[in-house]
Amino acid sequence: MLARPVTWWRRQSLRFRVTAAATAVLALALAGSAYVFxxxxxxxxxxxxxxQVYQRGREIVALSDANRLSDPVVSVDNTIVQVLDRDGRIVDATPNTDRLVPLLSAQAREAAVRTGEPDFLDGRPYALPGPLRVRALSADRGVTVIVARSFGEVESSLVTIGHVLIAGMPLLLALLAAVSWLVAGRTLRPIALLRRGAAEVGATARSRRLPVPEARDEVHALATTLNDMLGRLEEADARQRALVSDAAHELRSPLASIRLQLEVALSHPEGQDWKETAEGVLEDTLRLSRLAEDLLALARLDEGRTGRREPVDLAEMARRTAERYGLGLDLPPGAAPVVLGDALDLRRVLANLVDNALRHAASAVRIGVRAVGSAAELTVTDDGPGIPPEDRERVFDRFTRLDDARSRDDGGAGLGLAIVRTTVEAHGGTVHLEDASPGLRAVVRIPLAR
Structure with missing residues (x-):
């Protein structure tokens, strides 16, 4: 049974829940405050x-002890006074009370004198309206003074105040509910604008941004964060579209070459060198295969699906690569730097850097490994023409090749350095290009394994 009210409450608007919660809290606070008041x-x-009763009683006791009581006793502020002798007979009293029947019985008088505390007394049996506050005091010669005062006025005042509070609280709660409704609406208006703005963002309006309120509050921070997210999504979408376009462009060339060679061979089969045709088709097929492998590698890295992390000895990996390619090797003495990562991915990084260096080197390529602070540094240096400083960051973009590389048949698809940067960043490292005077040096830094 409890689930239904909870479900109903959760389905209400935030504006309604804020108003209802504020009104309920104020109702409890007002009720508690009214009760305490x-x-x-x-x-x-x-x-x-x-x-007042006690002060009047002390005055009567003093007058009785001094034998100065008037008959009858003067009534002050409608205070009721009865003076009883040792035998319990009323010897003096105010005009507004009975002179025959004491307000308190002998037992009650004794208890009141002993405790010295006032008490309530029903005045109706004594023809007095409402309840009374009564007190008994002892005087000399066995005299007892009974002093009382009507509590009806106080009771009537409390009842009136209660009625005013009961009648005013609903009006106050209604006023607060209306104010809370308006304030909550104005407070949530920027969120409503964000919602409408988000609804208008679509595939045809990717560059649209959400409205940012002027107030530097949480909604402003939310709108700024969402706009930053839209910017990142727009940038990622642009990269994705560029990737698809560039991939289609790169795939079109080898496919067109294969188609052309096969069409020529089939059109003139009698004069065709089929071995040469097969070699040409195989070369273009290998180019397609390398492109597909690079695209799959980038897709895996973009999804964050890296291989298992294990200690990798960069010095040993560099030594084997240098031996396979016949390259120079620079290794410092001492312990070899070890990083934590995927050995296959790091070997691909080194292979891509070496292949890129060999394509542009004039005569020599060297591999270097050393520890720099808390990172392992892997370098691949060539003595080629180098890259202008303004292009050293651009070459890490996907499908980016400089003009001289595009003119070469073995220039690749422009994904090698993009794979290098993505892989290195996935391992928490950095990569950049610098001048080797002459030539170019690729510098990779990866945190050392702890």
Whole structure:
């Protein structure tokens, strides 16, 4: 049964829930405050009456002890006074009370004198309206003074205050609910604008941004964050579209070459060198295969699917690569730097850097490995023409090749350095190109394994 109200509550709008919660909290606070106010006020009024009764009683006791009591006793502020002798007979009293029947019985008088505390007394049996606050004090010669005062006025005042509070609280709650509804609506208006703005963002309006409120509050931070996210998504979408376009362009060339060679061979089969045709088709097929492998590698890295992490000895990996390609090797003495990563991915990084260096080197390529602080540094240096400083970052973009590389048949698809950067960043490292004077040096830094 409890699940239904909870479900109903969760389905209401945030504006309604904020207003209802604020109104409910204020209702509880007002009810508690009203109860405390009435209780404290009632106690204060009772204490005031008790003080007046006690002061009047002390005055009568003093007058009785001095034999100066008037007959009848003067009534002050409608205070009721009865003076009883040792035998319990009323010897003096105010005009507003009975002179025959004491307000308190002998047992009650004895208890009141002993405790010295006032008490409530029903005045109706004594033809007095409402309840009374009564107190008994002892005087000389066995005289007892009974002093009382009507509590009806205080009771009537408390009832009136209660009625005012009961009638005013709903009006106050209604006013607060209306104000809360308006304030919540104005507070949530920027969120409504964000919602409408987000609904208008679509495939045809990728560059659209959400409205940012002027107030530097949480909604402003939310709108800024969402706009940053839209910017990143737009940038990722642009990269994806560029990747698809460039991939289609790179695939078109070998496929067109294969188609052309096969069409020529089939059109003139009698004069065709089929071995040469097969070699040409095989070369273009290998180019397609390398492109597909590079695209799959980039897709895997973009999804964050790296291989298992294990200690990799960069010095040993560099030594084997140098031996396979016949390259120079620079290894410092001492312990070899070891990083934590996927050995296959790191070997691909080194192979791509070496292949790129060999394509542009004039005579020599060298591999270097050393520890620099808390990172392992892997370098591949060639003595080729190098790359202008303004292009050293651009070559890490996908399908980016400089003009001289595009003119070469073995220039590749422009994915080698993009795979290098993506792989190195997945291992928490950095890669950049610098001038080797002459030539170019690729520098890879990866944190050392702890």
């Amino acid at each position: 009435v209780a404290v006020l009632g106690e204060a009024l009772v204490r005031s009456i008790d003080d």
